[in-house]
Amino acid sequence: MVTLAEVAQHAGVSASTVSYVLSGKRSISATTRQRVEQSIRELGYHPNAGARALASSRSNIIALMIPLRTDMYVPVMMEIAIAVATTARTHGYDVLLLTGEEGPDAVRRVTGSGLADAMILMDVQLDDERLPLLRGTDQPSVLIGLPADTTGLTCVDLDFKATGALCVEHLAMLGHRDIAVIGEAPAVYERHTGFAERTLDGLRLRSQELGMRLLHRPCEGGYDAMAVTLARILDERPGTTGFVVQNESAVEPLLALLRQQGRAVPEDVSVVAVCPDQVAVQASVRLTSVSIPAQEMGRHAVEQLVAKLDGRGSDEVVLIAPELTIRASTGPAPSQS
Amino acid sequence: MVTLAEVAQHAGVSASTVSYVLSGKRSISATTRQRVEQSIRELGYHPNAGARALASSRSNIIALMIPLRTDMYVPVMMEIAIAVATTARTHGYDVLLLTGEEGPDAVRRVTGSGLADAMILMDVQLDDERLPLLRGTDQPSVLIGLPADTTGLTCVDLDFKATGALCVEHLAMLGHRDIAVIGEAPAVYERHTGFAERTLDGLRLRSQELGMRLLHRPCEGGYDAMAVTLARILDERPGTTGFVVQNESAVEPLLALLRQQGRAVPEDVSVVAVCPDQVAVQASVRLTSVSIPAQEMGRHAVEQLVAKLDGRGSDEVVLIAPELTIRASTGPAPSQS
DNA sequence: AATCGGAGTCGAAGCGCTTCGACAACCTAT
DNA sequence: ATAGGTTGTCGAAGCGCTTCGACTCCGATT
Structure with a gap:
């Protein structure tokens, strides 16, 4: 497995320089940057996720809790999950799939272990037992669905x-x-x-x-x-x-x-x-x-979350306005003869 | 965030002892173990995932690649995904959700970065372009589906x-x-x-x-x-x-x-x-x-994978025998009158 | 000509954990 | 009583990365 140090040596620079090329957090001269990028490509380097998470306390992972039961809305859930996964990728995040099975413990585990930087909860009940935990942590989260009390929470849902x-x-x-x-x-x-x-x-x-x-x-x-x-x-x-x-x-x-x-x-x-x-x-x-609008909900949730992780964005409830499409199943009421 | 060192101090032992209590890789006296476990509970300690991954080069994560398209078998995919997630949890693994979108690059990224210890691929095509990559890595993988050439691969599918x-x-x-x-x-x-x-x-x-x-x-x-x-x-x-x-x-x-x-x-x-x-x-x-048998396939795939990760198990193709259930939609052919 | 500040780079510390070797304490067989 | 083996614990060395000074250079400002 190729390491940062190997890339640095190959490019004739220090490890920190390579790191800054990758993160862009300090300016790097064009020539150095190119040399480093070249080495990265040649060696097929991929930063080690664990080391990165440890050093930066950022895992670049978003947890998604989906309901365990499949008694409703399976295609909707699936579409949301896929939208979440693809949108997350465009922002450099991966998605960890959690089922409701563990219940509130999953929230504790994920926040406690730094496995994920943030979470998205689906199938939220009006008085969900996970909510107090979310309010009590500084880890950003977004609910897809609307609980009874939304204070201190960010929610996305169809109205x-x-x-x-x-x-x-x-x-x-x-x-x-x-x-x-x-x-x-x-x-x-x-x-x-x-x-x-x-x-x-x-x-x-x-x-x-x-x-x-x-x-x-x-x-x-x-x-x-x-x-x-x-x-x-x-x-x-x-x-x-x-x-x-x-x-x-x-x-x-x-x-x-x-x-x-x-x-x-x-x-x-x-x-x-x-x-x-x-x-x-x-x-x-x-x-x-x-x-x-399953896709829109999933995409929206991720974008809210990313905004929060970047220090932008705040708690708010986004209700997507419904749209009715007229097709062939409705017509004038029969005249009352 | 509580660390191993804090637990160790609280329990009056060294950090390594706590680690061994957690992993069970060395014998620990009953009294020490209990004291440590007590401290863990009191402090609400959760091991940091990144640090653990870095030190042990094991992330305890299984990657699951699901197809991006939803033109077929959505409920089946969903059921498999859920079965994979829940089964993985019982073995101490979490599941990372990848969509087919990235294609073969996702395989490179995951194996290269140590994000996951192993992967499960769904929607495998007969001549899937991800297969050479899987064969060329020592990272365990299981396919749900059957490609044309299965040498060096482990597959689970309905027959x-x-x-x-x-x-x-x-x-x-x-x-x-x-x-x-x-x-x-x-x-x-x-x-x-x-x-x-x-x-x-x-x-x-x-x-x-x-x-x-x-x-x-x-x-x-x-x-x-x-x-x-x-x-x-x-x-x-x-x-x-x-x-x-x-x-x-x-x-x-x-x-x-x-x-x-x-x-x-x-x-x-x-x-x-x-x-x-x-x-x-x-x-x-x-x-x-x-x-x-979506659930069975998902469960089976994870179990194969866990076996491989534990050094047990080997490459093989498991074809689940089909079962036909007679219900109300079939009956004797009408007599040819 | 002396000073300042920005751009570009490096070295080193440390993130929280695992794991190896060492060592003390004890038990057993000679 | 002594060698040899267990058992339980500890200290220290990393794992690969990020990030914080610190340093050098160089052009711009007085």
């Missing part, structure tokens, strides 16, 4: 409340008055994952303001669960003409069931989904949807 | 050839004679991803042996692409009664289209999928499928 409102408004504009919400699995609500509850808030508030009737039903994904849920909804509110779906794995089953029952989309009922664009365009009916 | 054969056998046993294969997107075949081609090999070989007719069509996921593909297939081979689907995002569209055309599953046509169990049970018809 799910506005998302809910936007869905309702769109359906209202089309003349729908009776709306059903197919939500995430009950477990998601039980563990108080913020985004699900905030979407619901937005839906409820806006529908009330607009004088619409709203029925919310959580739903495990899959065909069978959706069948049961749909039957109950139509039993309770036969006049339902609009659906808002916030559960990827319920989308296609819902469409299939509606088709099967002879309810045409969008002629008889309209469906708005909250899902990544990819899911919306691949569905059997191209879905009107509010997209979940 | 896709046997998977293909298994699907054909099942359909043959039920009396089907005309089979269509809905494959991955054309791009997947173009870049010579081993698993797709090997499945196809298995399908072709076994169907030939059993005297069945087989038609293979790649297919982008999604409803529209599936509609076109299906129309072409039925046009060319109207007598097709069995489908093998190896593309998650084509499964549900296929079922919807068949339903729409009045072809009942499994009465008129049978469908076998190659997909994770979760997908199979969530579909609108519970699918007979060969499951992709």
Whole structure:
């Protein structure tokens, strides 16, 4: 393994000079720089990560905590993770993948050992047990998601409340008055994952303001669960003409069931989904949807973090404005004949 | 930040003793050990990762290279990644997430810098450009997937050839004679991803042996692409009664289209999928499928790697035997009336 | 001509840990 | 009683890098 010292010798300069060429923290004459760079290339030198971390107390690693469960939003998680990894690389950072499994201990371990310089937390619950730890350390962090109390924290998330409102408004504009919400699995609500509850808030508030009737039903994904849920909804509110779906794995089953029952989309009922664009365009009916900007969230989180690590940037909550794309699954409410 | 030296002082022993308590590499008297452990707990000590890596030339990190593209098998990738991360933790390793983006350079960077002790590569192509680099380094690695030439490499994968054969056998046993294969997107075949081609090999070989007719069509996921593909297939081979689907995002569209055309599953046509169990049970018809054991693959890869790092274990190719689960999407071929 | 300051380079200290050799203390077999 | 072997502990030498003075040179300022 090639070391700094070897490069220095090869280039005929001192070790510190090589170091300064690499870091740019002191000025180096053009000729020296070139000679050093040449040697680095010739010898195929890569700075040793451990030594660098030890000497500089900077690991150039960002930790990413992803949820262990895969009961929801797998593609979204994946997309965020990839966006985080690629964005981090453009800033010279690598990404350490932690699963929720260790819980709060992972936070202690990482901050305590200097394994990572900063962390990004996903799947944040309203009252997450990791939050006190984050507040109690000087290690920068960014949450993807929104807890109940955000003081002293930096968060990035889609504005799910506005998302809910936007869905309702769109359906209202089309003349729908009776709306059903197919939500995430009950477990998601039980563990108080913020985004699900905030979407619901937005839906409820806006529908009330607009004088619409709203029925919310959580739903495990899959065909069978959706069948049961749909039957109950139509039993309770036969006049339902609009659906808002916030559960990827319920989308296609819902469409299939509606088709099967002879309810045409969008002629008889309209469906708005909250899902990544990819899911919306691949569905059997191209879905009107509010997209979940997974990539943007991941990128944003890293950039906030890098800003903090560079001494710029501060705690703030960034809520990305939702955008509704009209596709083929929504249309005017059927006239009440 | 608490250091080894502080722990040593607090416990009234030398630094090296604390180190030996931690590593267990020399025997320590019970009383000393307890005193040291007590101090560690009281002070909340965590060994500094950089210092440790520098001194021991072991980072206790495993690098995981995941594909950048998300055009296939997202849930599988995710499940593997999570399995790798959790399994690695049980062996005292953390996982560094690398995307394919950097290509072979990532391998150079990681091995050169000592960032990781070993690596796991996913989405291996038959003639992957990273392979020469792996062979040329003494850093252990495991591939998830199977390249054309496996000499000097350790690989873990589902036995896709046997998977293909298994699907054909099942359909043959039920009396089907005309089979269509809905494959991955054309791009997947173009870049010579081993698993797709090997499945196809298995399908072709076994169907030939059993005297069945087989038609293979790649297919982008999604409803529209599936509609076109299906129309072409039925046009060319109207007598097709069995489908093998190896593309998650084509499964549900296929079922919807068949339903729409009045072809009942499994009465008129049978469908076998190659997909994770979760997908199979969530579909609108519970699918007979060969499951992709993502978790097992991830776990296995880590265990191979850890064995190598411990000086045990050697290069070998582990092909996991496929298992077919019969569910509701396959049945006897319709009698030829 | 004397002084100042910036640019460019070097030497050395040290980051927190592992690990090797040394050594004291003790136990066992002669 | 003595040699030989264990067992438990310590001191010190690095691992490869960053970074802080310190030093030299040289052109610019008075």
